[in-house]
Amino acid sequence: MPATSHHSILNLPGEQRMLDAVRAGLGWAEEVRFAVAFTRFSGLQLLVDPLGELLARGGRVKLLTSTYQHLTQPEALEVLLGMDGLECRVQDGRTAFHAKFWWFNAKQGGECWAGSSNLTKGGLASNLEWNLRALEPESIELTRRQFDGLWDRWDVRPLSQELVHGYRARRHRERRPEAAPPVLWAAEPMGPAPDPSPAQREALQKLAELRARGERRAAVIAATGLGKTYLAAFDVAASRARRVLYVSHRLEHLTHARRSFAQVLRGHRLGVVGGGYLELNADVIFATVQSLRANTVLLGRKWDYVIIDEFHHAEAPSYQPLRALLKDAFLLGMTATPERQDGHDVLEWCDWNIAYEMRLPEAIERGWLLPFHYFGIADETVDFARIPWRNGRFSIEALERELSIDARAELVLEQALLRGFDGPKRATVGFCASIRHAAFMAEAFNRRKQHAAVVSGEQPVEVREELYRRLADVNDPLEWLFAADVLNEGVDIPAINSILFLRPTDSASLFLQQLGRGLRLYPGTEVLTVLDFVGHHRSGWETVKALHSPQGTGARTPIGGFHLKLPRDCEVVLQRRTEEMLKKSLHTLSRRERCEEAYRTLRDELGRPPLPLDLWHRDELPSLSDYRHVFHTWLECQQAQQDLPSWAVGLRKDHPVRGFLATLEKDWQLPRVGPYALLWGLVTRPEDPETGYEEFFQRYPQWKVEYAPLGKSGAWKSLTKNLPRSVLSHERLAPSLRELLGDDMLPQVEGRMLYTVNKDHLERHGGVLRAPSDLALHVPYSRPEIVRHFGTQYDPTRHNLGILWFGQHGVIITKLDTSGAKKTHRYRNHFESPLRFSWTSQNKMTRTNSAGLKLLEHHQPGQALHLFVQRRSHEPALYMGEVRVAQAQGDAPMTVKFDLERPAPPDVQVELADVTP
Missing domain, CATH: 3.40.50.300 (P-loop containing nucleotide triphosphate hydrolases)
Structure with a gap:
């Protein structure tokens, strides 16, 4: 029986699509009739399995399509021809065929849809289409007769191999010019120089800002297909560099890169070195990494700009000679995936400066x-x-x-x-x-x-x-x-x-x-x-x-x-x-088994016992929180793997070293990096931690943005709060730590501390700034991601509030379950309906003070209130869209009811139901 509750479908985001309705109909129907102008694999491939299942259980399928405008794929017709039990006919005449009709019937009843959806991806799922449903028996019978009339028209022919061959030949002769492939392999520049794409413009702006701050190292992480090579050429032009070295591990990459640069840098001489080429007399050299090792000319040349393509390979031994060339050059590392399978962090090459990041899903x-x-x-x-x-x-x-x-x-x-x-x-x-x-x-x-x-x-x-x-x-x-x-x-x-x-x-x-x-x-x-x-x-x-x-x-x-x-x-x-x-x-492997297997894999790849930092940027591996959940501490994990460092063998569980290292595996939720910098200084310069603190910002220059003199940083107070008393006293680490760990102390500390430090930097300084229009309804965002969508980098000291203001935009971030908060901060927030949300303010807000008035009066033209709802603390918040204040009552706190512009879809309602009173 019909399962859909919709009488019309527009393929709107978050709502039922025509694809869902057709799949559902194929699941219960005994007989179906479809009439569609266009049939393409992009739509048919999504229905192949449910069609096959209907036919396998004895169902009947009649499909009427057309060759109108030659948009139907002949290969798709061949698939239909090969489906046993499916009847297909093709309207192949001069009459324009625009029909879009979906009819389902069974003993218990039927339904039919008429509208604008063809048998294509766009028609079924992604285009804005409009389809109306009828359920009445009279409508089902009337439309069946009308379909049968079309089925028997004079210009409708049964699908056959002969028809497919003739249509394919005719379609090939009349193929539109834009179907021909672009010329990708031209040796010389063709046509006008290209303009940067939107993604490239975003990245170029970030690179320019980074250079303006005096930085000399940068990485661009961008999905395959976004034009990283052209981006490099555009940035070389923007930087006005004259002596440029472009390095890759494959000659094939270099020949492609040379062609891209030729389209942009029309006034530069370009040369290739490697694979039999030795074109040294050029402004821009494209060199294989293998050719660099023995080439004294290239190694001795002073470069303005060095580009490493497929940057995730840079930790290989063959790339090490490049380090000597970076003294005076700007370095750009480009990759789609910085995560290396051997666990090395190639971002160290560029001081962890990620100028731009655009992963495949977001692209x-x-x-x-x-x-x-x-x-x-x-x-x-x-x-x-x-x-x-x-x-x-x-x-x-x-x-x-x-x-x-x-x-x-x-x-x-x-x-x-x-x-x-x-x-x-x-x-x-x-x-x-x-x-x-x-x-x-x-x-x-x-x-x-x-x-x-x-x-x-x-x-x-x-x-x-x-x-x-x-x-x-x-x-x-x-x-x-x-x-x-x-x-x-x-x-x-x-x-x-x-x-x-x-x-x-x-x-x-x-x-x-x-x-x-x-x-x-x-x-x-x-x-x-x-x-x-x-x-x-x-x-x-x-x-x-x-x-x-x-x-x-x-x-x-x-x-x-x-x-x-x-x-x-x-x-x-x-x-x-x-x-x-x-x-x-x-379900084959438990969380413990996955952690153990990942540990062994890492150990084999690294050739040494891994540390928490080796999990960083390895999304396919369990997280550090997984290991802490299973083993409580990293040393206990190593003990389970019979992989304890020699100094830890026989170490009692309450030993200060165990407590110290376990503390470093926790995220301290610090608003500034200073306490971590001070800890690093205490480890590297135990007699002069202030100098060590300063040296941290030289060793990790990406953190200079948060530098403050030690006396003004509050680092001592925060470090004392987070470290066990047994290991920190009188501004010194306990001597027993160094006595036990020896030369292993810094690697053990960095191997734990930097996991959180890297995460903090990515959250606070590594994100690309966006606009509110880039937000997608009913998808989850972390707080740093929310802030960046309003053109600002996340700052924990400013942005950990329930209401944030960014010019004309107000942002409310609230949670449904406040049971874990202090009693004075347990507020009642809930959905009254899919279009109404009730929110309780903090205790100081009233309807007449400045904070309350700013919220209640924020409905002028050009102004907007955005609502984000999270289930519980430390979870992402779902974007519910722009809201308007419907009513407010009470003071200190006050209760505000917001009207949503778009209702929460059913799956979001289900997701939030278990925490909504």
Whole structure:
């Protein structure tokens, strides 16, 4: 029976979409009739599974579509042709066909929808569409007869292979010019110089501000596809640098970078060094890191500006000669993912100065990258239990052997053809376990009459670039590239519209790098199709979890008790069997087991016992709070792993060293960095902590923004409050600490303290400033993120209040559960309805004092009140939008009732219900 409560659907954010209504109808109907002008994979791929399930249970499906304007994809028609039991006819005449009609019926009743939604991603989910529902039996019967009239029109033909072939040929002849790929491989500048994109303009402003403060080091963390190379060229031009060194570990990256710089720096001489090139007589040198080690000319040259591409590689030994070149140069490190699998913090190269950060989910949210449709395909062709698991990953030799089987290749091809692609032609990249695996997949596909090729790091750059050009060319038959050791980073092929994950992914960051290959905006493509072949193995859940975007405004997908939140217009579709497998893998390891496994993996990667700092920026690993929850202290974790430092063996539990180190693992919630700087000074200069305090700001120059002379910083008072009395007295640390720890004292202190210090810096100084218009309704924000959306960096001394004012904008941040607060601060805040929120002020506010009047009268033109609601303390706050004061009563405190502009959607009401009185 019809499950929807809506009589009309507009695909508004946070509300029911036509996609939801159609999926629901397919779930209960026995008979369906659809009439849609356009059928594209972007919509059909989201309905393939529910359509298949309806047909499998004996349901009947009639689908009428058209070739009008040549927007229907012939490949999508072939999928419909191959669905047993589905009847499809095509209106193929001169009459314009605009029908959009969805009809469902069963013995218990029926429903039909008419409106504007085609069988496309936009029509079903992301465009503003308007569809009206009818339930009356008379309407159901009338529209059935009308549909049957269209079904039998003279210009409507049964779908056949002959029809598809003819339509494809006609469509190809009349293909629109914008479908052709742009020229990406031109050696010389073409056309006018490009203008910076919105993301690049934001980053350029931040880099300029950083240089104006006298900083000489910066990192830009930006998702693949946002144009980091062009950004570097724009910033070189802005800085007026003349001697520029651009470094990467692959020649292929450098040739692409040289072309991008040529478009921007028209008056500069550009040269490449490495891979047989030795073009030293240039203003801007693009050099492989391997070529630098023996090149005395480059190592001896004085540079104005040094750029390290794919910056996350910079801790490798081959990059160390670069450090000598940075004395007088401005350093820009660029990466999509600074998190290294070996645990090294490459941000140390740039003094932890993150000039700009734009991760993949936010870039999709802002429309700067394509959305994706992710399909989790159950892969039971491979027995992963037979593959050895070492050092947190599968044995490559055994993995490639088990993956290179015909049954799996058949599954991959079948599913890839079924789910299709969106774009001028198929341009699919399959990420493989090894070169041998990639070669096997290409050969298997070619045997099945597909046009496939291998691309790997063993091929010359010219061969790889020719393959990339062919994949992008709509007139070239090449449609599949199977990749090994390349295409993870540094190469941009905007034409890619489909990605296959054909091996278990080692890390979330690698998965996102590979996903980013297909997310560039491209004419004729509105969505990236992603197929992940999920097997019975422990890392199966990591790739799905990597898609989670807490601030995403897209659909929520519940998986095994976990609510997956997605960026705008993105979808995750899991086969039923896939979801069962993921649930099993999710619950296979307890929190303790995950912590222990992550510890061992880190130890193997680092070659030493890890410390809490090694968890920083490793989102795929448990957090320090997870370890504290399981083991209470890091030493107890190491003891459980039989990995205690020698000085800790036999140390009693109440020893001051244990208490001291455990205290450093807690977040002290400090408003300023001074106490941490003083602690560092006490460790490095026990006889002269004031000098050590000053040296902290030289060692970590990113914190100069919070520097205050020690006597004015309040650091001593705060440190005395937070450290145990047994370790700090008379402005000295207890001698027993140094006697026991010796030379290990500073690494142990930094390895704990810097975990919180880094987090504090990111919260207070590392964020990009936004505007209120960038806020998304009903998504969670931390307090620092809220503040930054009003053009200000977060300051704990100013912004930890219930009401904040930013010019014409008032911000109310309140929580529903105040039971943990002092009795005098327990306020009653609750939703009276989806459109009405009741809020209690602090005790000093009245309806007549200045604070109360400022709130109650804040409704003039150009002014706004914004409401954020959190469930409990220390949780993110959901943005409820702009509100207006409806009424106020009482004083000190007063109760204010706010009217919301948009009602809280059902899922938000459920989320907040358990803490609402």
